[in-house]
Amino acid sequence: MKITEIRLHRMSLPLDPPFLAAWDPHPRRSFAATLVEVRTDEGVTGYGSGDTMTGFEEYEHLFLGTDPLRMLEQVRRLETVTFHGGRYWPLEAALWDIVGKTAGLPVSVLFGGARDRLPVYASSGELKSPGDRAESVLAARERGFRAVKIRIARDRLAEGIAAVRATREAVGDGFDLMVDLNQMWRMAGDVEPALSLATVHRVAAELRDLGVLWLEEPLPQTDVRGAQRVRAQTGIQVAGGEMVRSLPEMIALVEADAFDVYQPDVVLAVGMLRARQVAESAQLRHRRFTPHTWSNGLGLLANLHVAAGVDAGPYLEYPFDPPGWTPERRDFFLEPVQIAADGTLPVPSAPGLGAVIDWSAVEHYAD
Structure with a gap:
């Protein structure tokens, strides 16, 4: 061929x-x-x-x-x-x-065939007031989600922590929350300094007390020792690596035990085959792999197939933050990729990736 x-x-x-x-x-x-x-x-x-x-x-x-x-x-x-x-x-x-x-x-079968569906978390994309964020998470729970990730801006820390606190009070303890600080990479032209290690340590401690499952990308990629200190001194899990550009960089992070959860996106970072290698390397060290998936529905499907093949977890990211970000917007050129009522994302059974253009x-x- x-x-x-x-x-x-x-x-x-x-x-x-x-x-x-x-x-x-x-x-x-x-x-x-x-x-x-x-x-x-x-x-x-x-x-x-x-x-x-x-x-x-x-x-x-x-x-x-x-x-x-x-x-x-x-x-x-x-x-x-x-x-x-x-x-x-x-x-x-x-x-x-x-x-x-x-x-x-x-494709998931070719990558190991470990699962035919994965539980997902609703990955928010916008900043919202504490009340609005709590309401949005309650709505996500009604839709079937078992977990939600909340964004916190580096220049609005108090408001972000308040949003997590309001959400925890609204959903109780039986629902997983994650937090993303988005500090490992920047949009072009964004030259504002990253949060200091002391600030991240304080934020991590507060989020730990709120039962946050993991804190995502709290520090720049080069501050591996800082990430290790945050994990060791606060007990919170740290996730990262969504945009790391090469397999050697990603494996170096795994070998340094930089994170608890590794997240390279298969269509934005290291590709599908290399992401499987990252997953296996992390799993051998008793760490987790679950990829970043913020692109569109076809990118989400590519990540789903790799994740299901290698038994990723505990959740797969599902970009969802209505009304600003919906499956209809995200997947505008294909049949929208929707979760099941039980909060899982089924792997398409059709040969290949299963996208319907x-x-x-x-x-x-x-x-």
């Missing part, structure tokens, strides 16, 4: 009202997505999405005429390109879609 064509369908969904992402100082008035379509000489077509694939056209020729089933070779090729260009891991997802369709199996939406929102 040979790759004969790679098509990039670039789209943009207008957001009105805008999405006020907690990690972005600017309101998001549109949502860009790129659908990667890989065609082969045997009529099997694969689809992937996640990163925007900006600049990929310069490297497309490296993949045309190659065998899409030789995945290790393809991953190594992508890694050489990533050094010079962007994060083109959606192409790997499209290739795994082809592999699964050729084998007649869901809405081609009318792809055409309508073409950019």
Whole structure:
């Protein structure tokens, strides 16, 4: 089998009202997505999405005429390109879609087949007042979620902690809460200093007392010793690694025992095959793996297949914070990926990734 064509369908969904992402100082008035379509000489077509694939056209020729089933070779090729260009891991997802369709199996089975569904947590994206956040979490619980992650901004710590406290009082002790400080990476142009270790230590202690399951990315990536101190001195679990750009960097964090939970996104960070290696390395050390999934529904599915294959947990991230962020907005060019009533996300049983593309939406929102 040979790759004969790679098509990039670039789209943009207008957001009105805008999405006020907690990690972005600017309101998001549109949502860009790129659908990667890989065609082969045997009529099997694969689809992937996640990163925007900006600049990929310069490297497309490296993949045309190659065998899409030789995945290790393809991953190594992508890694050489990533050094010079962007994060083109959606192409790997499209290739795994082809592999699964050729084998007649869901991709999760090829990654180990440990689970056919995973419990998910609702991952909030906006900053809300304590009362509004508590109400939103109660609504999420009614929808079936067993856990929610709350964002706290580095310049609004008191309000963020108050939101966690109000939420804990509203839902009681039988519901898991996580907190994300978003300090490991920055949006382009954001040069404000990170929180000090002393401040993070104080915040972590308060969140521990509120029964927070884990504190996510509280410090810059380079402050491994700081993350270790926060864990050791407060007892709270620390998670991180969602945007670490290479396998060697990620494995170095695992070997340093930087976190309790490792979270590389398979379509934004290290890819699907390498994420499995990270998961296995973490699990061998009695640590957890559960990926970041904030892109779109197809990126979510790619992460789901890897996570279900390797027995990730305790939850899978599910971006959800209505009305600003809904499955309909997130998955605007495919059939929305929805959770079941029991708060789990089933792995599609169809061969490949199981995405159902809405081609009318792809055409309508073409950019």
